[in-house]
Amino acid sequence: MPSRDIAAKELAKAFSVLSHPDRVRIIEELGSGEKDVNSLRAVLGVSHSRTSQNLAVLRTNRLVTERRDGRHVFYRLSQPELAGWILEGLRFIEGDLQASEARLSAFEEARQKWSGEPASELLVTNRD
Amino acid sequence: MPSRDIAAKELAKAFSVLSHPDRVRIIEELGSGEKDVNSLRAVLGVSHSRTSQNLAVLRTNRLVTERRDGRHVFYRLSQPELAGWILEGLRFIEGDLQASEARLSAFEEARQKWSGEPASELLVTNRD
DNA sequence: CAATCAGATGCAAATATATGCATATATGAA
DNA sequence: TTCATATATGCATATATTTGCATCTGATTG
Structure with a gap:
């Protein structure tokens, strides 16, 4: 192949x-x-x-x-970097600017959530 | 919902x-x-x-x-950048190892074939 | 200290639903 | 009509969802 x-x-x-x-x-x-x-x-x-x-x-x-x-x-x-890569891709995936309202706001919401603070827990505790 | x-x-x-x-x-x-x-x-x-x-x-x-x-x-x-973005995603697949030798070299080859010059055509002609 | 029990999670089989694909048919331009 | 492409239909395969059971672990009881 x-x-x-x-x-x-x-x-x-x-x-x-x-x-x-x-x-x-x-x-x-x-x-x-x-x-x-x-x-x-x-x-x-x-x-x-x-x-x-x-x-x-x-x-x-x-x-x-x-x-x-x-x-x-x-x-x-x-792979935490994966989230970053996905985040970058959102604007390409949404295609041209006439993507549906639902999709655009979904992407917007994801952007906000996903670009938030990267796991206080991961940084501090990690106790095991 | x-x-x-x-x-x-x-x-x-x-x-x-x-x-x-x-x-x-x-x-x-x-x-x-x-x-x-x-x-x-x-x-x-x-x-x-x-x-x-x-x-x-x-x-x-x-x-x-x-x-x-x-x-x-x-x-x-x-969005022309879409192609490049997807291509970058290959590294995450490589990242989780267990990717065989064959697969890795296939990726490399695909990268080369796909990462060609980004459409001179788009820049010059666009004749219609 | 067993023996047992309950909580947390994984896994499998059965069924429901979605997706992909080929064949056939339709459109639209030359 | 023919060429290039699009769409519809039906079947096969794949994926998701539920239900029920298995396993592992920690706690409880005798």
């Missing part, structure tokens, strides 16, 4: 990991520091199984890493 | 537009200037229907714009 096919396939796969609302939200939440499965579940307001399975997708694709502490499993972003 | 949910959904949908190998390839090919449907079809080596349908997805989401010239329809990126 030609190199460009391989690269395109990998890129597409990477994007498909990001193309699920729950996973987007998880990344968003983890942007401000590690969280355990149950708090993610609570914030997202979805079933534990759904939370767990979407975390599995992120984990399998190495977007997050886990840390076990007792009965709880804490997740964090494995 | 809370605005965060809406936002996450929009973001996810935006990413899903990029989560198909053909569409990634189209974007990268258009990175070096506008092309008509049939040359895209030829480069990708897929059916015309498939080409057209994936172009439709990109068009609907305003990532590309069309220009008709006689019987031919030329496509170009709405």
Whole structure:
């Protein structure tokens, strides 16, 4: 398989990991520091199984890493720079300026949340 | 539905537009200037229907714009920087190692082929 | 110190839904 | 009519969601 096919396939796969609302939200939440499965579940307001399975997708694709502490499993972003890259891309993805209102405001909201302070927790504690 | 949910959904949908190998390839090919449907079809080596349908997805989401010239329809990126941005994303895929040797060199090769000069055509001609 | 129990999470099978693709058909320009 | 492209339809595959069960860990009880 030609190199460009391989690269395109990998890129597409990477994007498909990001193309699920729950996973987007998880990344968003983890942007401000590690969280355990149950708090993610609570914030997202979805079933534990759904939370767990979407975390599995992120984990399998190495977007997050886990840390076990007792009965709880804490997740964090494995490549914080990734969030920055995504952030940059938003303005290209929104295409020309006539993208739908919904999408534009969604991007705006994401920009604000994602560019926020990078996890006080990550900087200070990191106790394990 | 809370605005965060809406936002996450929009973001996810935006990413899903990029989560198909053909569409990634189209974007990268258009990175070096506008092309008509049939040359895209030829480069990708897929059916015309498939080409057209994936172009439709990109068009609907305003990532590309069309220009008709006689019987031919030329496509170009709405935001030319999009191609380069996606290409940068390769490094995150490489980043989470376990990427095989073969894959790494495929990435390298793809990078070279895709990072060609950014469309002299866009700068000069634009004849229509 | 077992033995047991409950909380937190993972995993699997079944079903629902979405997406991709090829074939066929339609449009629009020369 | 023919060429270039677009769209519709139906089927196959993939992805998501729920339900139920398994596992692991820490706490409790006897």
